[in-house]
Amino acid sequence: MKNYILLFRGxxxxxxxxxxxxxxxxxxxxxxxxGVSSYIQSGNVVLKCTSQPDALVRSIVLDNxxxxxxxxxxxxxxxxxxxxANPYKIFEGKFVHCYFCNDNIELNQAKVDKYLASSESYTVIGKVFYLHAPEGIGRSKLVANIEVCLSQPATGRNLNTINKISTMLTKLA
Incomplete structure (x- = not known):
């Protein structure tokens, strides 16, 4: 059995x-x-199973x-x-966000340059866009346009949530 993290979007x-x-x-x-458990209503679930859970979970949600x-x-x-790998983990958790994608990210650099605030910094590693937004994401034009910038669907979690999910995983072991 493997441990999985499910991040629901929208x-x-x-x-x-x-x-x-x-x-x-x-x-x-x-x-x-x-070992199924969840954290907050935005949809963070950890569980154990023998195979990739996506198709079955999607079917369960649709049926129910x-x-x-x-x-x-x-x-x-x-x-x-x-x-x-998070290059911003030293900063306060509510100001650091990870945007998860299904495919490796190929940034639309023109869009990123258009929306990025001078106080914001980012790093892309594989399928994850790491963002440090010290003024918060509520007014961030980059965050409001994140999927256009990433050229694909994404779901974001702040560092506090990432750390909580990590704690939940230790209970699955």
Whole structure:
């Protein structure tokens, strides 16, 4: 069995794509996923299973909640490597964000240059866009246009959430 991290995108926002974690966790357990736990309603789940869980989880959500979920999954080793590679981990967690993609990132550099604030800095490593936004992401034009800049769908998590997920993984061992 392998440990997986599931990062849901675009759920429980503005009354759309409602996916209550309190309902999802026991449902995933019913389908033989082990050690299932979640963190906050934005959709962070850790679990154990024998094979890549994406297709089954998407099917479970569609059958039980009535919509097709956007999902990013990582094996524990990949998640740990992403966490360790973060060049901004020394900064306060709420100002550091990781944007996860399914494919290696090929930046639309013209868009990044257009939207990047002078206080923001970023690094791309493989499928992850690391962002340090010391003024927060609420008004960040880069964040508001992140998928155009990354040329693909993405889901973001701040460093505090990344660290919490890492703690949850230690309980799966």
């Amino acid at each position: 759920i429980n926002v503005g009354g759309k794509n409602l996916l209550p974690m309190k309902e999802l966790v026991p449902l995933l357990t019913k389908y033989n996923f082990q 909640f009535g919509f097709t979920v956007k999902l990013f999954s990582l094996e524990q080793a990949e998640f740990t490597a992403i966490q360790e």
